[in-house]
Amino acid sequence: MCGIAGLIHRGKSSNVGSELQGMLQALKHRGEDSTGYALYGDTDGKNFIMRFKVGENVGEGSSSVMEDVSVYDERKKIVDQTLAEMGAKVVKEERTLPYSLRYEIDYDTKDLLDFSQRIESIPGVEILSMGKSLEVIKDLGNAKMVCDRYSLDKVVGTHAIGHARMATESGVDIKSAHPFWGYPFSDVSVVHNGQLTNYWNNRRVLENKGMRFMSECDSELIAVYIAEKMRHGATLEEGMKESLTGLDGVFTYFVATKDSLGMAKDTMAAKPLVLYESDDLVAMGSEEIAIRSVLPQEIDTYDPFDGEVKVWQI
Amino acid sequence: MANLKTVTKKSKAQSMGMHTEVLTGRTQQKFFNPDEAENFYYFGTYDVDFNKRTDLDVKDMTAPEANKEIDNLMSQGYGTIVIKNPQGKHSLGVGILNKLNLIFEGSLGYFGMGSCDGPIVRINGRVGWSCAENLMAGKVVIEKNAGSCFGAAIRGGDLICKGSVGARTGIDMKGGTIIIGGDAGAFTGFMMQRGRIIILGDVGINLGDSMYDGTIFVGGEIGSYGSDAVDAELTKSDQDWLKRKLKVAEIGENFDVSKMKKIVAGKKLWNYDNLEPTEKKGAI
Numbered sequence: 086m087c088g089i090a091g092l093i094h095r096g097k098s099s100n101v102g103s104e105l106q107g108m109l110q111a112l113k114h115r116g117e118d119s120t121g122y123a124l125y126g127d128t129d130g131k132n133f134i135m136r137f138k139v140g141e142n143v144g145e146g147s148s149s150v151m152e153d154v155s156v157y158d159e160r161k162k163i164v165d166q167t168l169a170e171m172g173a174k175v176v177k178e179e180r181t182l183p184y185s186l187r188y189e190i191d192y193d194t195k196d197l198l199d200f201s202q203r204i205e206s207i208p209g210v211e212i213l214s215m216g217k218s219l220e221v222i223k224d225l226g227n228a229k230m231v232c233d234r235y236s237l238d239k240v241v242g243t244h245a246i247g248h249a250r251m252a253t254e255s256g257v258d259i260k261s262a263h264p265f266w267g268y269p270f271s272d273v274s275v276v277h278n279g280q281l282t283n284y285w286n287n288r289r290v291l292e293n294k295g296m297r298f299m300s301e302c303d304s305e306l307i308a309v310y311i312a313e314k315m316r317h318g319a320t321l322e323e324g325m326k327e328s329l330t331g332l333d334g335v336f337t338y339f340v341a342t343k344d345s346l347g348m349a350k351d352t353m354a355a356k357p358l359v360l361y362e363s364d365d366l367v368a369m370g371s372e373e374i375a376i377r378s379v380l381p382q383e384i385d386t387y388d389p390f391d392g393e394v395k396v397w398q399i
Numbered sequence: 400m401a402n403l404k405t406v407t408k409k410s411k412a413q414s415m416g417m418h419t420e421v422l423t424g425r426t427q428q429k430f431f432n433p434d435e436a437e438n439f440y441y442f443g444t445y446d447v448d449f450n451k452r453t454d455l456d457v458k459d460m461t462a463p464e465a466n467k468e469i470d471n472l473m474s475q476g477y478g479t480i481v482i483k484n485p486q487g488k489h490s491l492g493v494g495i496l497n498k499l500n501l502i503f504e505g506s507l508g509y510f511g512m513g514s515c516d517g518p519i520v521r522i523n524g525r526v527g528w529s530c531a532e533n534l535m536a537g538k539v540v541i542e543k544n545a546g547s548c549f550g551a552a553i554r555g556g557d558l559i560c561k562g563s564v565g566a567r568t569g570i571d572m573k574g575g576t577i578i579i580g581g582d583a584g585a586f587t588g589f590m591m592q593r594g595r596i597i598i599l600g601d602v603g604i605n606l607g608d609s610m611y612d613g614t615i616f617v618g619g620e621i622g623s624y625g626s627d628a629v630d631a632e633l634t635k636s637d638q639d640w641l642k643r644k645l646k647v648a649e650i651g652e653n654f655d656v657s658k659m660k661k662i663v664a665g666k667k668l669w670n671y672d673n674l675e676p677t678e679k680k681g682a683i
């Protein structure tokens with residue numbers, strides 16, 4: 086059992102970091118092994134923002150192997166060298182935690198595949214997100230713990246999705262935590278609640294097509310599956326609709342891009358989702374109490390039906 | 400020990416599709432002696448006065464605290480309780496086993512009004528998954544929408560949603576009536592064993608999948624039929640009952656019930672384990 090939440094402000098920005106924290110904290114009983122945020126902040130859109138990790142959180146409850154912090158420094162150095170070799174200029178650098186970094190990069194490319202492959206060829210390094218608005222922040226613990234650790238409550242933007250995870254089929258670590266970046270597409274992220282039963286079959290097919298998987302978490306398949314559809318010209322909504330038949334199992338998932346937010350529910354409607362929709366705000370979550378954290382007044386909400394796909398623009 | 404047997408002569412209830420078998424055997428014996436009525440006590444119940452009314456604001460309460468306070472108010476004889484600010488909390492109003500007028504001014508989360516026996520409830524909002532699960536008797540009216548597993552395993556009572564409901568409405572229900580004013584999702588009536596479901600709007604795929612008995616009435620379009628769910632003739636008796644029920648439920652009073660579809664169990668899945676392999680294939 087995991088919890089997912091998302092919201093999109095249409096026509097304005099808001100304090101999405103704080104709002105999503107409230108929504109995910111309301112769902113913490115659905116799982117607090119790890120919590121992740123995909124925040125679409127207000128930026129000037131000039132530079133790429135790369136969130137990446139050079140190690141794992143090895144705190145209490147983690148299933149990762151402990152490493153010396155000096156290893157993280159070595160990996161960071163190699164990342165810096167590789168960026169320089171590619172002509173990518175680091176404009177701003179933040180190291181929130183020894184294993185977690187945020188770079189603003191001046192880099193002129195539309196093809197992030199080669200860029201990502203080179204960075205991730207460095208052992209122990211994983212790009213959590215890459216985009217001009219998107220930032221994926223995920224770590225062990227509940228929503229408030231992660232929010233406090235990364236100072237997310239002041240992030241202003243248009244939309245966000247997040248995930249409160251109870252680890253079932255893979256480890257308690259950052260690489261298995263949601264959201265997943267829609268590698269190699271800029272500003273695409275996914276969160277999922279459910280189980281995918283044809284994960285390995287799909288993974289083999291997609292890997293043969295050159296797509297990359299960083300974890301053994303079945304939810305990562307959704308991000309890769311949709312990214313692969315978009316790579317071949319499908320729109321976000323088309324890719325999501327295809328996933329209803331291409332993915333087997335039970336699922337409710339959200340996908341966000343730079344300017345849109347979408348939801349899809351499997352054909353058995355086995356996983357919960359409550360949705361609030363108005364002209365200026367869409368908020369949704371696994372339970373109504375998530376929505377109540379941003380809209381405490383009486384509102385009209387509903388459960389989307391089986392096989393339903395919806396996409397909203399900012 | 401009760402036994403089941405199929406009868407050829409149909410009672411009125413059987414002709415309406417409510418059930419097709421009769422109970423025989425020891426459970427039909429009368430054990431109740433009216434002279435001993437005063438010695439019977441239904442644990443957890445109270446004598447309440449419907450005219451004694453109070454409000455309860457649960458904004459800053461947890462669900463167990465709110466439920467305990469409802470119990471406390473009933474023990475003081477309050478027969479009408481208005482719950483303010485439920486704010487989507489889970490498991491509110493569960494386990495009420497006596498007559499009570501309960502009004503929620505707002506929405507409930509999951510498992511609201513579960514395992515109740517007798518209260519009359521009005522929810523002026525929506526409800527999450529598994530509302531009124533295991534309802535034995537009473538009436539629960541939801542003014543807006545409801546989540547999935549609405550009325551799961553209810554045994555009796557009336558469960559009314561004026562809006563739309565999610566998937567698996569009436570799953571495993573064993574009696575009672577569920578009325579939906581809007582649309583219903585997939586697997587409505589999944590494995591239902593008795594009772595009736597009325598849907599005025601459209602319904603999703605696999606309607607009545609593996610239903611053992613009972614009846615489903617649909618006013619709109621049907622996504623698809625589930626295994627062993629079949630059409631049946633809508634009789635005059637059905638129409639009279641539907642009109643009466645919709646009127647009492649304050650929903651769809653002017654709805655043209657003559658155009659509704661009636662779905663019942665095809666009964667091919669009865670005694671499924673005893674079928675030959677080839678027969679099993681035919682049954683599903």
